[in-house]
Amino acid sequence: MNTSFAANLPLLPAWVNGRARRLIRALPIAMLLVLWEVLVVSGLIDRTFLPPAHAVILAFWDMLVHGELLAHLWATVFTAFVGLGVAVVLGVFLGALMATNRWVNGLVGPLVATTYSLPKTSLVPLFILWFGIGDVTNGLTVVLGCLLPILVSTHHGVSSVPAVLVWSARAMGTPQYAMLRRVLLPAATASILSGVRIALGYCFVLVISAEMIATKLGIGKLIFLYGENGAYAYMLGGILAVVVIAFVADRSLVMITRRLLYWHDSMELRGAHA
Amino acid sequence: MVSIRVRGVDKFYRARQGAVQALAGVELSVDSGEFVSLVGPSGCGKSTLLYIIGGFIAADCGSIEINGREVRGPGLDRGVVFQEYALFPWLTIQQNVAYGLEARGLSREERRATAARFVDMVGLQGFENHYPRELSGGMKQRVALARTLAYDPAILLLDEPFGALDAQTRESMQDEMLRIWLSTRKTVLMITHDVTEAVYLSQRVLVMSGRPGHIVEEFRINIDRSVTREVTMLSDDFNRVRNDIWLSVRRQLAPGAV
Numbered sequence: 072m073n074t075s076f077a078a079n080l081p082l083l084p085a086w087v088n089g090r091a092r093r094l095i096r097a098l099p100i101a102m103l104l105v106l107w108e109v110l111v112v113s114g115l116i117d118r119t120f121l122p123p124a125h126a127v128i129l130a131f132w133d134m135l136v137h138g139e140l141l142a143h144l145w146a147t148v149f150t151a152f153v154g155l156g157v158a159v160v161l162g163v164f165l166g167a168l169m170a171t172n173r174w175v176n177g178l179v180g181p182l183v184a185t186t187y188s189l190p191k192t193s194l195v196p197l198f199i200l201w202f203g204i205g206d207v208t209n210g211l212t213v214v215l216g217c218l219l220p221i222l223v224s225t226h227h228g229v230s231s232v233p234a235v236l237v238w239s240a241r242a243m244g245t246p247q248y249a250m251l252r253r254v255l256l257p258a259a260t261a262s263i264l265s266g267v268r269i270a271l272g273y274c275f276v277l278v279i280s281a282e283m284i285a286t287k288l289g290i291g292k293l294i295f296l297y298g299e300n301g302a303y304a305y306m307l308g309g310i311l312a313v314v315v316i317a318f319v320a321d322r323s324l325v326m327i328t329r330r331l332l333y334w335h336d337s338m339e340l341r342g343a344h345a
Numbered sequence: 346m347v348s349i350r351v352r353g354v355d356k357f358y359r360a361r362q363g364a365v366q367a368l369a370g371v372e373l374s375v376d377s378g379e380f381v382s383l384v385g386p387s388g389c390g391k392s393t394l395l396y397i398i399g400g401f402i403a404a405d406c407g408s409i410e411i412n413g414r415e416v417r418g419p420g421l422d423r424g425v426v427f428q429e430y431a432l433f434p435w436l437t438i439q440q441n442v443a444y445g446l447e448a449r450g451l452s453r454e455e456r457r458a459t460a461a462r463f464v465d466m467v468g469l470q471g472f473e474n475h476y477p478r479e480l481s482g483g484m485k486q487r488v489a490l491a492r493t494l495a496y497d498p499a500i501l502l503l504d505e506p507f508g509a510l511d512a513q514t515r516e517s518m519q520d521e522m523l524r525i526w527l528s529t530r531k532t533v534l535m536i537t538h539d540v541t542e543a544v545y546l547s548q549r550v551l552v553m554s555g556r557p558g559h560i561v562e563e564f565r566i567n568i569d570r571s572v573t574r575e576v577t578m579l580s581d582d583f584n585r586v587r588n589d590i591w592l593s594v595r596r597q598l599a600p601g602a603v
Contacts, residue, residue, distance in 0.1 A: 235431040238401045241419040243496065244448025257435045334435045334476040 122304035131308035140293075144312055147282065147290040150206055151274040154213025158274075159267055162218050166225025167251055167259075183219060191216040192280040199285055209281040209289070216277040217270035224266025228259030261335050264328045271324055275317045347413075348500060348532040349375040349398060354407035355557075356393055367393045369557035371407070377499075380526055380533040382543035384590065385553030386598045391536045394558070395504050398534065399425050411500065421448060424498035428505040430485045432477040438464060438488050439473040445496035463491040467521065483514035487521070494525065503535040507542065519545060520574060527570060540594060544568075544587045545577065552593045562593050 087095070104124045110116045111123040122130075134140035169176045191212055198208040232255050240254045241247075256263075282291025290309055297306035356368040367390035375381045383391050396402045398409055400419040409416040411423065419425075424445075432441050443460035451459065464473055467487035477485055486506060493501065506522075507515040523546055526533060537543050543550045544566055552562040568582055577583055 233429075233431070235427045235429060236433065238396075238399070238419070239425065239427060239431040240433075240444075241401070242399065242421075242423065242425045243445035243492075244421050254433070257433070260435065334478060336434070336478050 122307065126304040127307040127311060130302075130304040131311050134305065134308055134312075140290075140309070140312060143288055143290045143293045143309075144316070146206075146286075146288040147275075147278055147313070148316060150209045150289070151213055151278040154210045154278065155217050155267075155270060155274040157210075158214045158217035158221055158270060161214070162221030162266070162270075163225045163256075163263060165218075166222040166263075167229050167256060169222070169226045170229035171251065171255070179222075183222060187219055187223075192277060192284070195281050195284045204285045205287055209278055209286060212281040213274050213277045216273050220269040220273065221263070221266040224269070225259060225263050228262025228266075229255045231262075232258040261332055261337065264324075264331070268321070268324055268328070271320055272317070275313055275320075279313060346377045347374050348377040348379070348411065349373070349534060350408075350410040351394070351398065352408045352410075354394070354397060354404045354409065356390065356397065356402075357405050366557035368397075368404075369559050371559050373551060373560055375532055375534055377412075377532055378530045379549065380535070380547045381549045381551060382535045382537055382547040383551050383553060384537060384540055384543050384594055385558060386555050386594065387538060389553045389555050389597070390558035391553055392504055394553075395425075395502050395534065395536050399423055399502050421445070421496060422498055423500045423502055424493035424496065425502045426486075426489050426493050426504065426506045428508050430477070430482075430489045432485055432488055432492070434477050437474050437476055438469060438480070441477070441488055442492045442495050445492060449496050459495055463495040464488075466494070466525075467491045481514075483510050483518060486510060486518060490522070490525075494529070498531075500532045500534070503533065503537075505536050505538065508538070515539075515542070516574070522546060523570065540591045541578075541587055544583060544590060545574075550590055552590060552597065555597050561597065564590050564593075 108124040111118060111121055165179060169179050195212055198211050202208045236254055236258055237250060240250060245253055279291035282289035283295040286292045290313055294306050294309040351371055351373045354368055354371040357364040357366050371394055385391050397404050400416050439460050442463050443456045446456040446459055464470060467490055469484060469487055507518050510518060519542055547566055550564045550566060551560050554561045564586055566586055568577060
């Protein structure tokens with residue numbers, strides 16, 4: 072949500088419409104690609120250290136039409152989203168429970184605090200020992216890594232619901248057991264979704280890191296293999312595929328969030344180009 | 346018939362330096378159908394008292410009875426209007442007003458019809474499908490009032506209901522409140538720091554002391570409610586009792602000075 076001061080600065084005149092604004096926002100990325108291309112093609116950067124941008128796009132296209140990319144990409148995206156889904160369910164459940172129950176908070180709180188900054192991918196070798204190489208190990212890495220941001224944001228969201236909202240619901244006959252569903256979770260939606268957005272970014276990082284350590288199929292393995300063999304254009308082509316998927320996923324989540332949170336105060340500040 | 350009876354209520358709050366006493370031996374009763382206001386210096390514990398009567402927090406000592414029965418928690422017999430509206434921002438105006446009707450056991454169709462009637466009553470027809478954030482403060486407070494009136498509690502507990510509104514909106518909301526009370530004759534206990542508002546609306550005004558709060562003085566308001574606001578507020582009867590209550594509250598702020 073573009074509510075920051077900088078986002079509301081009148082960078083562009085009002086008559087520049089939505090489509091044009093979106094194109095203009097892609098300008099820095101285009102500039103970086105052109106700079107990259109010029110530096111390599113002109114010889115300022117040696118081709119053996121960095122392939123030119125067009126070679127990466129050609130490699131990406133080659134992998135795409137020859138089918139190799141899609142199978143790996145599908146395995147990666149599937150693992151990432153299933154892992155994220157499990158993390159959302161678990162994280163919201165545990166976070167809400169922590170916010171409403173002192174015992175659960177006392178039990179789970181210290182575990183969250185001590186494991187928060189632990190890089191979850193460092194546990195992959197152990198998971199391989201337990202579950203073997205493949206989907207279970209990669210998925211578990213995603214679940215563990217995505218769980219905490221969702222859990223923490225749900226906990227924070229639910230515990231900061233104003234007491235008068237709970238009181239007025241109780242005054243209108245809402246029983247205690249229905250409070251979470253009818254008041255606490257709806258009131259915490261914005262906070263929960265911001266945790267999910269952070270986790271969505273993490274899930275690709277996690278799955279690819281896990282795949283680079285060991286897997287049978289996955290874009291992380293593809294990137295790793297091409298990197299090992301010095302096929303850097305193809306390695307970067309694989310990375311490009313992940314960047315595109317992650318970007319589309321993030322924008323989709325932002326759109327869903329905007330629809331779900333139409334009622335929320337933050338929508339009032341929404342700029343025309345946000 | 347007594348509707349609300351409060352006997353010997355004490356309330357302490359834990360603070361960094363030991364316990365702070367908010368209420369000390371509060372005694373009050375409100376008859377069925379009566380409109381009573383509670384005024385007092387800020388921090389005297391009047392909102393705390395209202396929340397205790399509402400059943401949201403427990404008294405440390407003493408008893409609260411509603412129609413002769415001990416209060417053990419919130420109930421549909423008491424409707425509460427909070428100062429900051431406390432509407433559910435994720436529900437539309439229609440859904441907010443219909444919320445309390447579910448616990449009353451009304452069918453979906455009955456809930457919709459009743460909610461529509463009360464949205465009309467507070468003059469918000471056309472805003473049924475808006476969300477609270479799209480409404481002004483005065484409109485939100487109308488929704489809060491409609492939501493509480495819709496499930497028809499016998500008692501209304503109002504916590505500085507018009508405190509956050511601008512002067513003009515506040516006056517029109519007071520007139521609305523008076524009209525609603527005259528037509529429904531519900532039992533009302535209102536917290537306010539606005540003495541004029543208390544006199545304009547109430548049959549009886551109770552003055553609370555500074556912390557720890559207890560009731561120090563009681564004023565009966567005998568004014569004609571069938572006349573216009575202008576006639577009421579310019580009358581000698583109104584201003585005499587208003588001034589007396591104002592002085593009484595001043596004395597709680599600075600004992601001995603007045």
